[in-house]
Amino acid sequence: MNQHFDDVSEHDISDDSLFGSAVSVTSRVAAKTTREGYEMSFQCGNCGNPCKVVLDWPEVVAISVGKLPHPQNWYLQSGRVVPNLLCRGCRRSVSPGVTPEEAQRAVSAGVHARFISLPDVQMIRQRYGS
Numbered sequence: 722m723n724q725h726f727d728d729v730s731e732h733d734i735s736d737d738s739l740f741g742s743a744v745s746v747t748s749r750v751a752a753k754t755t756r757e758g759y760e761m762s763f764q765c766g767n768c769g770n771p772c773k774v775v776l777d778w779p780e781v782v783a784i785s786v787g788k789l790p791h792p793q794n795w796y797l798q799s800g801r802v803v804p805n806l807l808c809r810g811c812r813r814s815v816s817p818g819v820t821p822e823e824a825q826r827a828v829s830a831g832v833h834a835r836f837i838s839l840p841d842v843q844m845i846r847q848r849y850g851s
C-alpha cells in the first residue's frame with residue numbers, strides 16, 4: 722500500500738486503520754452523490770441539530786487516494802478523513818468523516834452518474850501525486 726497522508730505521523734498510518742472497516746457512526750448518516758459532490762446528512766451527536774456537509778469532487782477524489790484535501794482544515798480520526806466543521810446549533814465539532822474506501826465508492830458512483838468525468842478524476846489524482 723503506497724498511499725499515505727502527508728500530515729500524519731508514521732504511527733497513525735502504519736496500523737492500517739486508514740483502510741479499516743467503517744465505524745458504526747455511518748449507520749446514522751445518509752450519504753449520497755450529487756452534482757456538487759458527496760453529501761452527508763446526519764444529526765449532531767450532541768444537540769440533535771440536523772447537519773449537512775458536502776465534500777466537493779476534488780476533495781472526494783483526494784480522500785479516495787488516501788490524501789488529506791487542501792487547502793481546508795482536515796484531520797484524521799479513527800481512519801476517517803474529517804473536515805473541520807462546527808454544529809450550527811451547539812458549536813461543537815461535528816462530522817462523520819469519510820474513509821478512503823467510501824470516497825472511492827463515491828467517485829465510482831459519481832463517474833457512473835456523470836457528475837464528474839474520468840479525465841477530471843485522473844487530473845485531480847495527479848495533482849495529489851497518485
Ligand SMILES: [Zn+2]
Pocket residue numbers: 765766767768769770808809810811812813
Ligand atoms: Zn449540535
